[in-house]
Amino acid sequence: MLAMKITIFGKGNMGQAIGHNFEEAGNTVEYYGSHDHATDLGQIVIMAVPYPALKSLATQYANELVGKIVVDITNPLNFDTWDELVVPADGSAAQQLQEQLGQSTVLKAFNTNFAATLKSGKNGDQTTTVLVAGNDQAAKDTFSDALKGSPLTVVDAGALKRAREMEAMGFLQMTLAANKKISWNGGWNLIHG
Amino acid sequence: MLAMKITIFGKGNMGQAIGHNFEEAGNTVEYYGSHDHATDLGQIVIMAVPYPALKSLATQYANELVGKIVVDITNPLNFDTWDELVVPADGSAAQQLQEQLGQSTVLKAFNTNFAATLKSGKNGDQTTTVLVAGNDQAAKDTFSDALKGSPLTVVDAGALKRAREMEAMGFLQMTLAANKKISWNGGWNLIHG
Numbered sequence A, B: 001m002l003a004m005k006i007t008i009f010g011k012g013n014m015g016q017a018i019g020h021n022f023e024e025a026g027n028t029v030e031y032y033g034s035h036d037h038a039t040d041l042g043q044i045v046i047m048a049v050p051y052p053a054l055k056s057l058a059t060q061y062a063n064e065l066v067g068k069i070v071v072d073i074t075n076p077l078n079f080d081t082w083d084e085l086v087v088p089a090d091g092s093a094a095q096q097l098q099e100q101l102g103q104s105t106v107l108k109a110f111n112t113n114f115a116a117t118l119k120s121g122k123n124g125d126q127t128t129t130v131l132v133a134g135n136d137q138a139a140k141d142t143f144s145d146a147l148k149g150s151p152l153t154v155v156d157a158g159a160l161k162r163a164r165e166m167e168a169m170g171f172l173q174m175t176l177a178a179n180k181k182i183s184w185n186g187g188w189n190l191i192h193g
Helices: A013-024 A051-060 A093-100 A115-120 A137-147 A160-178 B013-024 B051-060 B093-100 B115-120 B137-146 B160-178
Strands: A005-009 A028-032 A044-047 A069-072 A105-109 A129-134 A153-158 A187-191 B005-009 B028-032 B044-047 B069-072 B105-109 B129-133 B153-158 B187-191
Touching (some): A005 A013, A013 A028, A013 A044, A013 A137, A044 A051, A044 A137, A051 A093, A093 A105, A093 A160, A105 A160, A129 A137, A129 A160, A129 A187, A137 A153, A153 A160, A153 B160, A160 A187, A160 B153, A160 B160, B005 B013, B013 B044, B013 B115, B044 B051, B044 B137, B051 B093, B069 B093, B069 B137, B093 B160, B105 B137, B105 B160, B129 B137, B137 B153, B160 B187
Parallel strands (some): A005 A028, A044 A069, A069 A105, B005 B028, B069 B105, B129 B153
Antiparallel strands (some): A105 A129, A187 B187, B105 B129
């Protein structure tokens, strides 16, 4: 395995849980909060911020993100109503980010996972499954390689267009937890059958 | 438990697997194929047909379906491209059916389950989870009651509007199986955590 440098924007539960897995897999992980100024970003950059902060973060670091693999993890809910997404119904936050960052390679990942299942690497008695969608196969392979050695199972979910479905699924899962149908320690896990 | 009469339109894998669960729970299940003429429908009617056949089936039985709980199980994929759904991006097949059948109570269910996991009642080593969405709580409770005694776990996914997200999830799951990331015996299962 070739160890990489991973940059994580966001020091919250998700950023920490994601970073933990990249560390466990032998990579060097650097974390930055909203008041930090990051320089010399890693090959993979995780945008572990809430959707409302995504666009301005991408604007702030647009030059530094050129040529990087940029991972969008957001679930763009309307948090006033919890009844809809705030991105176009036929699109996704990830596709918006790819439009904004034309010289970066955007992947969608981690948005269908709650932080607790990323932190533990387990969902129930199984390993946690991370979906990754993107248009660049080499970038998806790099992402998967960087997580080899972590407890996570990474599954290729197809082109970036599938981020629409991943965001719908992440949204649905959050409503199930908010309505106490499941806890924030559970969620959907993929059975290979 | 009060045994009910369940009508299933569709004798395919899904219709049979769904019917098996209602039978196991002690209900009477009647199956009808496309050349049959059904009369005296049950309190719950499962539309276990592919999406392209849904509208005409609902038209054919519009009168008989008045006052019934009508369950839409479809995944309205574009089967030419496997790259999009054919319903409006902010809507769903279930919401279309509810508009068509104004005097019936439409529920969305079973579309996030592959037939094999409904037939066995297991997804991996866990019980299969069935999501149900609908605007009428009493209808959802009746649906859940009718499956008590089956091996399935039924989880209320909220209002019928959530069918959009369930159909996105069903679509995503089908693309994972078609691309051999999972088998048709697996799929998403809900961990309560």
